Every structure is written in structure tokens, then in C-alpha cells.
Amino acid sequence: xxxxxxxxxxxxxxxxxxxxxxxxxxxxxxxxxxxxxxxxxxxxxxxxxxxxxxxxxxxxxxxxxxxxxxxxxxxxxxxxxxxxxxxxxxxxxxxxxxxxxxxxxxxxxxxxxxxxxxxxxxxxxxxxxxxxxxxxxxxxxxxxxxxxxxxxxxxxxxxxxxxxxxxxxxxxxxxxxxxxxxxxxxxxxxxxxxxxxxxxx
Numbered sequence: 001x002x003x004x005x006x007x008x009x010x011x012x013x014x015x016x017x018x019x020x021x022x023x024x025x026x027x028x029x030x031x032x033x034x035x036x037x038x039x040x041x042x043x044x045x046x047x048x049x050x051x052x053x054x055x056x057x058x059x060x061x062x063x064x065x066x067x068x069x070x071x072x073x074x075x076x077x078x079x080x081x082x083x084x085x086x087x088x089x090x091x092x093x094x095x096x097x098x099x100x101x102x103x104x105x106x107x108x109x110x111x112x113x114x115x116x117x118x119x120x121x122x123x124x125x126x127x128x129x130x131x132x133x134x135x136x137x138x139x140x141x142x143x144x145x146x147x148x149x150x151x152x153x154x155x156x157x158x159x160x161x162x163x164x165x166x167x168x169x170x171x172x173x174x175x176x177x178x179x180x181x182x183x184x185x186x187x188x189x190x191x192x193x194x195x196x197x198x199x200x201x
Contacts, residue, residue: 004144010189012143014150018074018180028145029077032179035141036081036134043111045097047087047130049171051080051164061163066155066176075150075178080164081135082171083128088116128174135175142179152176 033050041047053059054077063072072078086093089112098108115123139149153175160176161168 005140008140008143011146011186012139012149013186013189015071015148015178015180015182016150017070017183018076018148018178019183020074022076022181024076024147024180028142028147029179031145032138032142032147033079035137039134039137041130041133042126043107043114044101044103045087045094045111047083047127048134049082049084051082051166051173053078053080053164058163062155062160062176065159065163066152069152069154071150071152071178072176074180074183076180077178079138079177079179080160080173081131081175081177082166082173083124083131085120085124085127085170085172087123087127088112090116124172128172131175135177138177146181147179148182149177149179152178 029052033052036048036050037046053062056073059073059078062078063069066072084093088094089108094111097103098111115126118126135151139151142149155176157173161171161173164173166173
């Protein structure tokens with residue numbers, strides 16, 4: 001299993017152009033979405049919502065506000081991972097999460113002490129960071145079954161949220177991930193050596 005994971009990590013790269021003649025199966029898409037669903041999140045409150053964007057016209061509009069990057073329209077599937085903004089302990093979503101999983105009262109008190117004193121901007125930053133945990137797992141899961149991906153922050157966020165028609169009081173979209181099959185060969189992987197990145201204290 002260790003070798004399989006390492007192989008997937010070497011396979012994964014930021015694919016810039018996808019093969020429009022090779023669609024992903026629903027089974028594979030569900031596998032990738034499950035990797036996101038099962039990802040860890042702070043306090044386990046699942047800060048994310050996964051939007052699978054299949055509408056061709058919507059994708060074309062998004063591409064126009066994403067510097068015309070080809071990944072948007074050539075990918076088999078395009079997923080926008082949104083974070084939830086209403087995450088204070090008194091918000092309905094958080095109350096539902098704690099009730100759903102029968103969290104003990106002391107944990108909600110701990111959550112309230114950590115979250116509620118913070119500003120809206122800080123909470124949005126905190127909540128949006130959780131999205132990247134799910135995103136990494138989804139891309140690694142995709143790589144493990146030979147599917148390419150490309151994490152994308154290069155887009156006009158306000159415009160994309162408007163095109164998607166989401167309630168921006170509830171959601172924010174920091175990240176788009178197209179999934180599919182590469183057209184071009186993978187470029188060489190450039191990474192620093194482990195001894196350059198690790199310090200033992």
C-alpha cells in the first residue's frame with residue numbers, strides 16, 4: 001500500500017489540458033467525492049460543500065473569468081469546493097452537525113469558546129482552509145485510479161460565485177478542481193529534497 005500511495009503522488013500533477021474524448025465514470029467521480037466527504041475537518045464539522053459543475057454554458061462563463069484556462073472546459077468533471085460561512089456555535093448548520101453526531105455538550109462549549117469570539121473575516125479564513133484538506137485527499141484519490149486534476153485559485157471569485165448562483169451569505173468558493181484525463185505527457189516533477197524541508201527538533 002505504501003508503494004501504491006507513493007506511485008499516486010508521483011502520478012499527480014497540475015494537468016493543464018484534459019482529453020475531452022475520455023469522460024470519467026460516475027463510479028470514479030463518486031470515489032473522488034467520497035474522499036472529500038471522509039476527510040478530516042476542524043472539530044469534525046465538515047466545513048465544505050461540493051458543487052459538481054456540468055452545465056456547459058456555466059463552464060464557459062467560468063472560463064471567461066478564469067483567464068480562459070483550458071482546464072475549465074476540457075475536464076470531464078469540474079468541482080467547486082465551497083466553504084461554509086455560518087459556523088458560529090449558534091448557527092443552524094453547526095447546531096445540526098453537533099446534534100447529528102451526538103457530540104457531548106462540553107465539546108460544543110469548547111467549540112463556542114474557540115470560534116465565537118473571532119471576527120467574521122477570521123472565521124471565513126479558518127473555514128476556507130478546511131476546504132484544502134478535502135481537496136488534497138480528492139486529488140490523491142483521483143491519482144490513485146489514474147485520473148488527473150488541477151487545483152485552481154486563478155479566477156475571479158466574486159464572478160464565479162455569481163455565475164454559480166450560490167448564496168454568498170452561506171458559501172464562499174476559494175478553489176476549483178477539474179478532473180479528467182491528460183492529453184500531454186506529465187512534465188518532470190520538481191520538488192526540494194526531503195533534507196531541505198525537514199527539521200527535527
